[in-house]
Amino acid sequence: xxxxxxxxxxxxxxxxxxxxxxxxxxxxxxxxxxxxxxxxxxxxxxxxxxxxxxxxxxxxxxxxxxxxxxxxxxxxxxxxxxxxxxxxxxxxxxxxxxxxxxxxxxxxxxxxxxxxxxxxxxxxxxxxxxxxxxxxxxxxxxxxxxxxxxxxxxxxxxxxxxxxxxxxxxxxxxxxxxxxxxxxxxxxxxxxxxxxxxxxxxxxxxxxxxxxxxxxxxxx
Numbered sequence: 001x002x003x004x005x006x007x008x009x010x011x012x013x014x015x016x017x018x019x020x021x022x023x024x025x026x027x028x029x030x031x032x033x034x035x036x037x038x039x040x041x042x043x044x045x046x047x048x049x050x051x052x053x054x055x056x057x058x059x060x061x062x063x064x065x066x067x068x069x070x071x072x073x074x075x076x077x078x079x080x081x082x083x084x085x086x087x088x089x090x091x092x093x094x095x096x097x098x099x100x101x102x103x104x105x106x107x108x109x110x111x112x113x114x115x116x117x118x119x120x121x122x123x124x125x126x127x128x129x130x131x132x133x134x135x136x137x138x139x140x141x142x143x144x145x146x147x148x149x150x151x152x153x154x155x156x157x158x159x160x161x162x163x164x165x166x167x168x169x170x171x172x173x174x175x176x177x178x179x180x181x182x183x184x185x186x187x188x189x190x191x192x193x194x195x196x197x198x199x200x201x202x203x204x205x206x207x208x209x210x211x212x213x214x215x216x217x218x219x220x
Contacts, residue, residue, distance in 0.1 A: 149176030
């Protein structure tokens with residue numbers, strides 16, 4: 001069993017699975033797919049995505065405060081503006097690092113999900129992995145966040161009085177909107193992956209072959 005920090009191993013190659021106990025492979029597949037599914041579409045993953053977005057918003061707030069300070073045109077306040085700019089850049093850099101790290105892990109989780117789902121079939125386990133409820137939560141939350149982001153970017157920015165306020169609201173709305181798009185992409189990707197877990201319909205029997213009249217006459 002893998003730890004919370006370590007990802008499950010990839011499935012053994014097909015030529016090795018033929019020599020392994022089928023029940024063991026099925027049990028490993030069910031356990032690892034359940035772990036990977038929660039890592040990919042769990043509510044904790046949604047909270048982490050929103051926390052990274054909040055960190056981006058926090059850093060953008062410092063940058064906007066720097067712009068507002070520079071707009072005042074007072075010499076003493078340029079020092080505060082520079083400090084705000086440095087803090088904003090540091091927070092944005094940290095948020096970018098966490099985002100890239102999470103994206104790499106998310107890519108690895110998706111690769112393992114696709115690899116394990118074709119390692120066998122278990123209708124009972126696969127039905128639970130589709131998780132339509134969690135997918136709907138991601139979809140509804142992302143749509144709500146996207147609407148809030150669009151409202152912040154356009155409505156709030158239209159009421160702003162200074163360039164710094166416009167930059168703040170436009171940037172904040174963009175962060176919310178991009179986060180919503182990432183959530184929608186996650187829900188869509190999971191739905192596309194869940195289609196691979198559905199049992200394949202049985203192949204239709206081939207129609208019986210009949211001899212044509214020409215071939216029958218040719219054989220006379």
